[in-house]
Amino acid sequence: MKNSIFSIPIISLSGLIHEDRKSDKPKILWSGSLFLVSLSFFFAKADAQIIPDGTLPTNSIVTPLSNPSGRSFVIEGGTRAGRNLFHSFQEFSIPSGGEAFFNNPLDIQNIFSRVTGRSISHIDGLIRTLGTANLFLLNPNGIIFGPNAQLNLGGSFLASTANSIKFADGTEFSTTNLQTTPLLTISVPVGLQMGLNPGNIVVQGPGHNLSYDSETGSIDRSNRPVGLQVIPDQTLALLGGNLALEGGNLTAAGGRVELGSVGGATLVTLTATNQGMALSYPEIQNFQDISLSNAASIDVSGASGGNVFAAGRRITLTDGSVILAFTEGAEAGGTLKVRASETVELIGTSADSLFNSGLFISVTPEATGNGGDLMIETANLRLIDGGQVGAGTFGAGNGGNLTVKATGVVELNGIAANGLSASSLDTSVNSKATGNGGNLTIETTRLRLVSGAQIGAGTFGAGNSGSLIIKATEAVEVIGTSADGKVLSGLFTSAQSGATGNGGNLTIETDRLQVADGAQIFTGTFGAGKAGNLTIKATDSVKLIGTSANSGTSSGLFASTQPGATGNGGNLTIETDRLQVADGAQIAVSTFGAGKAGILTVKATDSVEVIGTSANSGTSSGLFASAESGATGEGGNLSVETARLRVTDGAVISVATFGTGKAGDLIVKATDLVELIGESADGIVSSGLAASVAPRATGAGGNLTIETVRLRVSDGAQVSVATFGAGKAGNLIVKARDEVEVIGTSPTDSNFGSSLRASTTSESTGEGGNLSIETTRLRVADGAVLTVRSRGEGKAGNLIVDAGSIRLENSGSLIANTKAGGGSIELQAPSITLRRGSITTNATGGESGGNISVSSQFLQLRDRSNITTNAEGENVIGGGITLNADVIVGLENSDITANSINSQGGNVTINTQAIFGLQTRTREELQNLLNTDDVTLLDPKNLVTNDITATGANSSLSGTLAINTLEANPNSGLVDLPANPVNNTMLVISNCYRRGGEQSEFIVIGKGGLPPSPNEPIRSEATWIDLREIALSKSNLSPNFSTSDMQERKVGENQEFSHIVEAQGWMKNAQGQVVLVAKTVRVIPQNFTSVPQYCHQ
DSSP states (O other): OOOOOOOOOEEOOTTOBSSOOOOOOOOOOOOHHHHHHHHHHHHHHOOOEEEEOSOSSSOEEEEEOOSTTOOEEEEEEOEEETTEEEEEEEEEEBOTTOEEEEOOOTTOOEEEEEEOSSOOEEEOSEEEESTTOEEEEEOTTOEEEOTTOEEEOSSOEEEEOOSEEEETTSOEEESSOOOOOSSEEOOOEEEEEOOSSOOOEEEEOSOOOOEEOTTTOOEEOTTOOOOEEEOTTOEEEEEESSEEEEBOEEEETTSEEEEEEBOSSOEEEEEEETTEEEEEOTTOOOBOOEEEETTOEEEOOBTTOOEEEEEEEEEEEETTOEEEEEEOSSSOOOOEEEEEEEEEEEEOBOTTSOSBOEEEEEEOTTOOSOOOOEEEEEEEEEEETTOEEEEEESSSSOOOOEEEEEEEEEEEEOBOTTSSOBSEEEEEEOTTOOSOOOOEEEEEEEEEEETTOEEEEEESSSSOOOOEEEEEEEEEEEEOBOTTSOSBOEEEEEEOTTOOSOOOOEEEEEEEEEEETTOEEEEEESSSSOOOOEEEEEEEEEEEEOBOTTTOOBOEEEEEEOTTOOSOOOOEEEEEEEEEEETTOEEEEEESSSSOOOOEEEEEEEEEEEEOBOTTTOOBOEEEEEEOTTOOSOOOOEEEEEEEEEEETTOEEEEEESSSSOOOOEEEEEEEEEEEEOBOTTSSSBOEEEEEEOTTOOSOOOOEEEEEEEEEEETTOEEEEEESSSSOOOOEEEEEEEEEEEEOBOSSOTTSBOEEEEEEOTTOOSOOOOEEEEEEEEEEETTOEEEEEEOSSSOBOOEEEEEEEEEEETTOEEEEEESSSBOOEEEEOSEEEEESOEEEEEESSSSBOOOEEEEEEEEEEESSOEEEEEEOSTTOBOOOEEEEEEEEEEOSSOEEEEEESSSOOOOEEEEEEEEESOEEOOHHHHHHHHTOOOGGGOOGGGSSSOEEEOOOSSGGGOOOEEEEOOSSOTTTTOOOOOSSOOOGGGGSOOOSBGGGTBOOOOOOOSSSSSOSSTTSOOOSOOOOTTOOOOOOOGGGSOTTOOHHHHHHSOTTOOOOOOOOOOOOEEEEOTTSOEEEESSOOSOOOOSOOOOOTTTOO
């Protein structure tokens, strides 16, 4: 049965007080050098110094043991209170080889001993008790445990430099205030009151002598000295000012180790647990320092899993010092918790470089219980030169979680001196383990990894890896490599080679993320397990910069399926305001094995910038999704969503397949602008977007889609879908609401234009993809090109443009080249203008060249522009040209040609309302005008005229030329306009009945209906709503104007009439007809109104 320190006896005892009256006695402080001198003197000269002080009702009795050394003593007597026993000493020290034996009654539960003198307790021998009693040793001056110090206790042990022990009823057992009082009640001890300057506690020893098991990789503790040790499931506690373990070892198998380093005038709470006792520090801000050096160790490993709690200001482990908490049985492991108000530092390795300074919690190979958790709470955590914190499993039990909470900075720097291990935080599943790994969580303000330091979670076995979760309110910085360049700084989760368990997810939430100088963040699988997902959420920015100085390894973010792996790769997601990838840094999802690559998703509300190449290796900065060489798994999709995307100076965004797996799709959505500029400094790599099938690859290429407001490609940059192998290339789809602008050439090669292209290479057998563009304005200028091309056995794709306007200027061109057929161009735009531009299909193989189809309202060719389908090769028929345009204009030696050098010329069909400046040329006309019958020289561009041709290898193989215009004469029915414009109000007689003052107006638009001049007759082709011709009846005609007169008049012919005079009356002629007359005659007035001629008509 485990001990309990709870008992509430009522006793009469002197030496116990209610008040804490502070002593004015000076405390003995120490420094390292002076203390070592005095310590060596003590152990050389001093005998045992255990001297009672006579302050208790029943004083302690110290009797020497009869042994050869004369340094061992029996301690009896003391004042008993129920199951508590109190001892009080003037001095309490045990030299090397000595022993202090507390010969207590077996039913005693707690032994409280105090030192009231001014001497430090030097203990280099054995402390022994009987039964299961817990032992409390208080010396406010300080306590030093030498390298030979040992414990042989039946219960827990607490050594403290506190001034007093407080009990639940307010009573104190004090080392400084020795006033006696009468009858007092003793209850449960609840706290330790520290004085103004609490003394220090030192534990010395030979170091831990730990090693690694070569078979399992676990820590071999078989040669470890136990040092100060309590029996299993009990507590070993040290509470004082500064605490130092100088090669010392503390052991509590399955129990509890408490280290507390506090400042003056503080109260530390003491509570009972099933492992003895626990310390807590409510409202304490004033802590002191804890250090473990010279391969010191604390070990609470056991069948039931032990606990370690350390609290201080600065907690430092150096020289390979360690704290261990391993689960060795079926029960769950305990907790290892380190709490520092300022800093936790883990530095370096042991002197032989075989063991790293660190905190480790694990499940051993034979254990079935789950591992405990490891927690660090501090302002700042620093792991330097191989310092490590790890939680893992080597057995069937799950590994524990590792949690770091740092209000300031978490910094990991460098690798061990032997170059074999990095400064690191990690959780892991060993190769023979079946349990799952624990999660690794870091919550801090800033996380910084430099010079090869690493944080990771991985599995080498059947168990799944835990996840890595980082939350840094300000920044995460991962920078550089080790000095030799062999170890990358990084954050990793993985399923390693041979593992069947899945890799864990890696999540980073911060304001700013920076990865630079060869550092990497990675999730991957090397085995059958699936890789975890990599998720970045950075509210301000993500910056990935540069490569490693030694090897040229790219900085970046990576999620991959490695060679030999069958598990799928994880997804990589970035959410930020601004993403910058520069100087050879990269972001990639890939598969090298049978597993499918993950998906790469970038969402940047403001901008994405991908810039340049590395200075030392020429590696392009970029975003990549690929199925690599040897891979059978499919490549993942790559999508970028942002306001502005900018790719410059040789940077690339690409999806590709190098194996049998299909490449993923590349999708770009930019609410403002996509801008691709230039090439690498050496001119080798063009900036751009690409979807490709690599040489010898058989997988199909992915599609490339761009949706934006404006797309600008300049100075040799490219947007490309291509196949270099047997796989079919994907399609290139551009949808730009306002504008697509492709301009300029490479700064290093003026023949290499900026381009949008869908192509196949000479070694390829796969078909090329289509290139389609939808936009309001398309401009291709200054040597730039849009092209679909096949140089291999596969057919070329088609080039399709649907735009509001198309402008090809200054050698801007649309080209479709094919060696195996295909390669047509289809354009649809209300306005198409070529100024020294060209639209061309070239065929050197296949059955025929590609066709060109243009639909437009206005097609204009200026300044040696051309629309051409060329064919070269036996039986290669020239492609056809079909132009559907309201108006076609060709000026300044611009041509339309559909020629074949070796076979049948193509057909040219033009459907238009008007064509200006262009004329058809037969083969014979070209021969005469160019004075040659060499088919290779029959090129109309050698003429100064604007020509339309369709020549073949000979006259009998010429193609057809068909120009279809409107059948009706376009001049028919047009109104002759006067040479001199006149005021239209003068063309209308507005006063039909001048004396009546009546007015009228006529407004005429178009032809037909009322004539524009009152001098012209009304015509029979009057406009009607359903366009039916309406004949005017005779009753509507003037008596002086017959229908036959109208029919004899020609349409559009001007009629001459005499001056019109208003009728003033009427009269009957000799035939009895009524005739209007200009002069009034003397007749009987009639009630008729005179109507001027044509007014009513």
